[in-house]
Amino acid sequence: MREAEPGVGLAHDLARLGTWALALGDSETGGWGPRNRGISRCCLFLPAVVIMCASSDTIRSIMLAAHRHGMTSGDYAFFNIELFNSSSYGDGSWRRGDKHDFEAKQAYSSLQTITLLRTVKPEFEKFSMEVKNSVEKQGLSEEDYVNMFVEGFHDAILLYVLALHEVLRAGYSKKDGGKIIQQTWNRTFEGIAGKVSIDANGDRYGDFSVIAMTDTEAGTQEVIGDYFGKEGRFEMRPNVKYPWGPLKLRIDETRIVEHTNSSPCKASGGLEESAVTGIVVGALLGAGLLMAFYFFRKKYRITIERRNQQEESNIGKHRELREDSIRSHFSVA
Template sequence: MLCLAAASLLCVSACLLALPPRTSGLLRVDVDVLVLLPRNNTYIFSASRIAPALEYARRRLSAGPYAGVNFTLRYENSNCGMEALFALVDSARGERPDLVMGPVCEYAAAPVVRVASHWDIPVVSAGALASGFSHKQPEYALLTRIAPSYLKMGETFAAMFRHFGWQDAHLIYHDDKEERNCYFTTEGVHLLLDGDYETTAFALDPKEPLAHLDELFKIMLNHQVVIMCLHADAVREVMLMAHRRGLTNSNRLFFNIELFNSSSYGDGSWRKGEKHDYEAKAAYAFLNTVTLMRSTKPEFEEFSVEMRKSQRKKGVDVCEGCNDVNVFMEGFHDALLLYAIALEEAMKSGYTKKNGTEISHRMWNRTFEGIAGQVSMDANGDRNGDFSVMSMTNHETGTYETVMNYYGTNESIQILPGFNSERFFLRDAPRPSTPEPPKESSGGLGLSAATGIIVGGLLGTALLLAFYFFRKNYRITIERRTRREPCDGKHRQLREDSIRSNFSAA
């Protein structure tokens, strides 16, 4: 009997040793991840640049409380086009992937997210930042955006307009009619300002020179705030031309949007080593740059070092003007962590890795600690954005520093020590007049006073009506193409829409 009991104990012990270990209440699970990124290294979010960030995240997860989740990463070339959709469809010939990461480019992401949402596959991307993707139902139902969208960036401008009392904006942007990054960037600003403020817009062809654009500066004369999304050389040329025309003064503010060229944030971009540098530096003294807020977290510094080492080992060329570490690397790292958190919660509640809707919704409306700091996701599955405003604070050296921060989670503005109020409060902005107090001796209204009130009321009504029709007819929406644009390609549907169109039309 004793021998039998001993044998049974040995059998039970052997069975227990054969069971996979439990980690954080989660049995081992294999997750098939399809990563859709371009192979072309001219993109700062190419597969060669993002892969080290994903591998870094996978190593961290395997050594921590999510060791039971085994991620298999399969990289396919999105080529920022329809190849991304074909890769998703081809991958589904066997078993469909459990998770799709990417694409980044809008025109590649749109069909992929539609099909993946139909198949109940979560899509997490540090791209697809166009405003149209904010409308999740029904086409983009399972899209989670781990980088702040252009609409979130637009909140920064809306907050500044409210805080400083600006009244109108002139938007200038490059439109290459292909990936249209600046078009979608400017769209986010337009959507947040239009309706509350007068907004006009001017589209530039990046292949054409700027010297003949007198119309641009004529429009600029009538606006308080000029907001640009242009290539660095074009920003410099516009600022030089504006400065020569006397448009850089206390009656006008200039902003440049620079989200992804993270090495400079506008610092020193006026310098080209040629005869106009001194003049350009003077012009850039009136330019402010809106960019993503950067982290100084120690963990992020360690991450940055690892990313640089990985890129050197792979021989990846750093694109001109780009930093070795950018928001896309940070974003895709955090995307894998966010998915692991949501997957564990879903499985604890009895769901499987194939319940994409449940997993996606558990990634939304939550806050967690990412590689660069706290990451806050809103209830719509979009990351709240923190942005910085940089200005030239040393006019001798022409160097910039951060003067203001915007925090998207609580929609607040933080003024920093380098802030100069004269650069943001317009001196000659119209202010409401203060009526004179009535004279004490006036016991009632005389005939002339009554007549003045009647005439004033009629004039006021006429002015209000004139302003209404002027506003209605004068508002300009952003042009989708130049007159020379051929009537073909993927922009045919977009061409007829205003900038407020839903991207799903594309």
């Protein structure tokens, strides 16, 4: 009996909601192999909203294949979940300087990228420069945005310090871990990139942006809307040309879509602007689920590695004790 792959249950749940989720691991994003080439063909028989999480090169390959199958004319909505706030997913991410650039530009007109809400705070810009300078001193080259892990670690330390000071002022000690944890719940404070809000369960609310192509001729990509997790509110940005027009998204339940490979694909409901907003919010929720799965898997891997290190350490100590015991025995003899 084959063991179910991680995240399969999540994918099935999203499929029932009319959404297909795709997450590729590091070992799967290095090249466009047979497995990846079949992804676009699978999309032909799946719901009209596709959520992906992969490297920028793999996303480009998927979008090129989807475009060649006639899936980028408005019958499908593609969302890419970007976990690291990387500049490689922003404006011009379709461009590689190769013969496929024109085709990729056309394909990316149907792609929306969901990333973390980027801040313009001077404090964050200064923090970013300090991090980059520190990385360069280590002999590494880093010309990208400071990702969410660095920002999150900074804010986590800041939150701990705030909670610790409040606990100490209340007459408790730094050993009262339960009190410190309670002080971190259900509060809002100023982080390095802006307001940070923690809910009653100790989870951080996420703020996201949606990047889409606003000029199909030039291939320009811009932030078209923002989602604010604490308020549960999605706002379209003013003075932005939205990628969908009256004919761009035309998903119709009564129509059969004809693709270049003659594979029929039944679409799902008529869409207006409110429905499009609903799709975007649904994609954001799907992004949250994918990110939660990603962090759970990472935390589980770290726990296993620490346990293995501890076991190796215990084995080493046991071996040293045996050697000391043997030497002591022979010295007595």
